[in-house]
Amino acid sequence: MNDGVAVSSASSRILDAAALREAAIFRDLPSVVLMDLIGIGEMRLVREQEVLCRQGEFADRLHVLLEGQVALSNTAPNGVSAVVEVIRPGGHFVLATVLAKLPYLLNAQAVTPSRLAVFPAAPLLALVQRAPDLAAALMRAEAQDFRALVRQVCDLKLRTTAQRLGCYLLSLSREPAGNTANLRLPFDKRLLAARLGCRQENLSRAFAALRSFGVETHGARVVLHDIARLRDYAEPDDLEDGEFA
Amino acid sequence: MNDGVAVSSASSRILDAAALREAAIFRDLPSVVLMDLIGIGEMRLVREQEVLCRQGEFADRLHVLLEGQVALSNTAPNGVSAVVEVIRPGGHFVLATVLAKLPYLLNAQAVTPSRLAVFPAAPLLALVQRAPDLAAALMRAEAQDFRALVRQVCDLKLRTTAQRLGCYLLSLSREPAGNTANLRLPFDKRLLAARLGCRQENLSRAFAALRSFGVETHGARVVLHDIARLRDYAEPDDLEDGEFA
Numbered sequence: 001m002n003d004g005v006a007v008s009s010a011s012s013r014i015l016d017a018a019a020l021r022e023a024a025i026f027r028d029l030p031s032v033v034l035m036d037l038i039g040i041g042e043m044r045l046v047r048e049q050e051v052l053c054r055q056g057e058f059a060d061r062l063h064v065l066l067e068g069q070v071a072l073s074n075t076a077p078n079g080v081s082a083v084v085e086v087i088r089p090g091g092h093f094v095l096a097t098v099l100a101k102l103p104y105l106l107n108a109q110a111v112t113p114s115r116l117a118v119f120p121a122a123p124l125l126a127l128v129q130r131a132p133d134l135a136a137a138l139m140r141a142e143a144q145d146f147r148a149l150v151r152q153v154c155d156l157k158l159r160t161t162a163q164r165l166g167c168y169l170l171s172l173s174r175e176p177a178g179n180t181a182n183l184r185l186p187f188d189k190r191l192l193a194a195r196l197g198c199r200q201e202n203l204s205r206a207f208a209a210l211r212s213f214g215v216e217t218h219g220a221r222v223v224l225h226d227i228a229r230l231r232d233y234a235e236p237d238d239l240e241d242g243e244f245a
Numbered sequence: 246m247n248d249g250v251a252v253s254s255a256s257s258r259i260l261d262a263a264a265l266r267e268a269a270i271f272r273d274l275p276s277v278v279l280m281d282l283i284g285i286g287e288m289r290l291v292r293e294q295e296v297l298c299r300q301g302e303f304a305d306r307l308h309v310l311l312e313g314q315v316a317l318s319n320t321a322p323n324g325v326s327a328v329v330e331v332i333r334p335g336g337h338f339v340l341a342t343v344l345a346k347l348p349y350l351l352n353a354q355a356v357t358p359s360r361l362a363v364f365p366a367a368p369l370l371a372l373v374q375r376a377p378d379l380a381a382a383l384m385r386a387e388a389q390d391f392r393a394l395v396r397q398v399c400d401l402k403l404r405t406t407a408q409r410l411g412c413y414l415l416s417l418s419r420e421p422a423g424n425t426a427n428l429r430l431p432f433d434k435r436l437l438a439a440r441l442g443c444r445q446e447n448l449s450r451a452f453a454a455l456r457s458f459g460v461e462t463h464g465a466r467v468v469l470h471d472i473a474r475l476r477d478y479a480e481p482d483d484l485e486d487g488e489f490a
Contacts, residue, residue: 074399078480082402084395100388105395129377142387143345149394150329150350154319156401157327157442197402235323 015043015117023064023117025092025141033131040123044116052116053108059097060121065089068114069187072106073194083194085152086111086187096142098124111187151237159234161198162209166234168196169215173224181224188220260288260362268309268362270337270386278376285368289361297361298353304342305366310334313359314432317351318439328439330397331356331432341387343369356432396482404479406443407451411479413441414460418469426469433465 017034020026020041026034043066046052052063055075063070070087084106087093093108098121128135155164173181185192193203207217213233214226224230262279265271265286271279288311291297297308300320308315315332329351332338338353343366373380400409418426430437438448452462458478459471469475 074395076399076403076480077482080403082399084398084402096388096391100385102385102388102392105392132374135380139384139387140345140347142384142391143341143347146341146387146391146394147347147350149391149398150319152398153329153394153401153442154321154327156398157329157439158321158325194402197398235321237322 015041019066020064020117022066022090023092024090025064025095025137029133029137033127033134036127036131037119037134040127041117041119044118046110046114046116048110048113050110051107052110053094053104053106055105055107056103059094059102059104062092062095062098062119062121062124063108064092064117064119066115066117068116069111070108070114070116071111071187071191072108074106081107081194082197083191085148086191086195088186092141095138095145099128099138099142101125111191154237156197160206161196161202162206163234164196164198165203165206166210166213166215166230167236168192169210169222169224170227170231170234170236172222173227179227181227183222183224185220185222260286264311265309265362267311267335268337269335270309270340270382274378274382278372278379281372281376282364282379285372286362286364289363291355291359291361293355293358295355296352297355298339298349298351300350300352301348304339304347304349307337307340307343307364307366307369308353309337309362309364311360311362313361314356315353315359315361316356316432316436317353319351326352326439327442328436330393331436331440333431337386340383340390344373344383344387346370356436399482401442405451406441406447407454408479409441409443410448410451411455411458411460411475412481413437414455414467414469415472415475415479415481417467418472424472426472428467428469430465430467 015038017031017038020034020037026037029037046068052070053059065087067089070093072084072087072093073081074084075081094104094106097104101121128138155167159167169183172183172186189203190200193200196203196206198206207215210230213230214224215230216223216225260283262276262283265279265282271282274282291313297315298304310332312334315338317329317332317338318326319329320326332353339349339351342349346366373383400412404412414428417428417431434448435445438445441448441451443451452460455475458475459469460475461468461470
C-alpha cells in the first residue's frame with residue numbers, strides 16, 4: 001500500500017478497541033459493546049480509487065474510516081456526479097441506509113489508500129437489538145449526519161462560493177487560539193470544487209476573492225493571515241454538534 | 246380558523262387512528278401501536294405564521310402535519326434565513342432531533358393555518374423502547390429524511406435554478422399517465438424561491454426559461470404542456486423512496 005498516502009501496515013490489520021474508539025460513533029460505547037463490534041467487524045485496506053459502495057445496490061455493511069479519505073457521490077440520470085461529502089478518518093458512512101435496509105443512495109470511493117472497519121448489516125442489526133447503548137449511539141449519529149446535511153443545504157442556499165470556501169478553510173484550521181493558521185488542503189482542487197458544489201474555474205475565482213481576506217495559497221498549502229476577518233466575511237455556523245464524518 | 250386556508254373544525258380535534266395513518270411514518274404500524282401513540286399525542290390547531298419550533302431550543306416533541314403547510318428554516322449568524330423544506334400534509338418534522346435529544350436545528354413556522362399531531366419526546370422515547378415496530382418505523386423514516394436531504398444537496402450542486410424549478414413542478418404533478426398537467430403552486434413565490442435556494446428575480450427568470458419547455462404560468466396556476474420535454478430538460482431523480490415530508 002505504498003501508492004502516495006501512507007496507510008498503516010499489516011500490524012494494524014486486526015480491529016481493536018483503541019482503533020474503534022477513534023470513530024466518533026463508537027467513542028463513548030462501553031468496552032463490552034466494542035468487543036461485540038470487533039467480533040462482527042473486519043478490517044479492510046483499500047487502494048486509491050477503489051469503489052466501496054455502489055448507488056442502487058443493497059446496503060449490506062456499515063463503513064467506519066480509520067485512515068485515508070473516501071468520497072461520497074451521487075450520479076444523476078444523465079451521468080453527472082455530485083460529491084456530497086468527503087469522509088475523513090474517524091468518520092463513518094451509509095449508516096442510515098444500513099439501519100433502514102435500503103439501497104445505497106451514494107457511491108463511496110477511496111480518494112487515497114484507506115483503512116476501514118466494516119460491519120456486515122445483519123449481525124450489526126442483531127447487535128443493535130441486544131445492545132441499547134449501541135442503538136442509542138447509532139441513532140444519535142444518524143441525527144448528527146442529518147444535521148450536517150441540513151447545514152450543507154443552508155450553506156448552498158445562503159452562501160456564495162467564496163464564502164463556502166472560506167467556511168471550509170476555517171473548518172480545517174484547528175488552532176484554538178490565534179488569528180493565523182497554516183493548512184494543507186486534504187484533497188485536490190477538482191474534488192474540493194465538487195464538494196463545494198462549483199466548477200473548478202469558480203473555485204479559482206473564489207480563492208482569488210479570498211485574497212483580500214488574508215488567504216494565501218501555494219498549491220495545496222494555505223495560510224490564513226487574519227482568521228477574524230475571514231470569519232466576518234464567510235460567517236461560518238456557530239452551531240457545533242458534530243459533522244457528517 | 247377561517248383565515249384563508251380551511252382547516253377542519255372542532256370535530257377533528259381528537260387524534261384518531263385514521264388521521265395518524267395519513268402520516269407516512271405511521272402508515273404501516275399495527276393498530277395497537279397507533280392506540281399507544283394516540284394515548285401520548287395531542288392535536289394542535291395553529292394559525293398562519295405561528296412558530297412551532299425555535300432553532301437552538303431543546304427538541305421536546307415530534308410534529309406530524311395533518312393539514313396545512315409548515316416551513317422549516319435555519320437562520321445564519323447574520324440573521325439571514327434559508328428555507329430547508331416546506332412540509333405538506335402527511336409529513337413530519339424534527340424526528341431525528343427528538344430521537345437524539347438534541348436542540349432544534351431548524352425553526353418551524355406554519356405557512357397556512359394547520360392541524361398537527363404532537364408527541365412529547367419523553368413518552369415517545371419510552372414507547373420506542375417498548376414497541377420495536379415503532380422503533381423500526383422511525384429509524385426508517387429518519388433514513389428517508391436523510392436521503393431526501395442528500396437529494397437536495399445533489400440538486401443544489403448539479404442543477405441550475407430553472408432545472409430545480411422544473412423538478413419541483415414535476416414533483417407536484419401526480420398524474421400517473423399523460424403528457425400534460427394542471428397544477429397550483431402550493432405556496433407563494435417568495436417561499437418557493439427560498440425553498441429552491443434562489444432570489445425571487447432568479448425564480449422569475451427560471452419560470453421564463455421554462456416557457457420553451459411548455460411551462461405556462463398564471464399566478465399560482467401552472468400548466469405543463471409537455472411533461473416528457475420538461476423531464477428531459479430538468480432530469481429529475483428516478484430514485485423513489487420517500488420524501489423529506
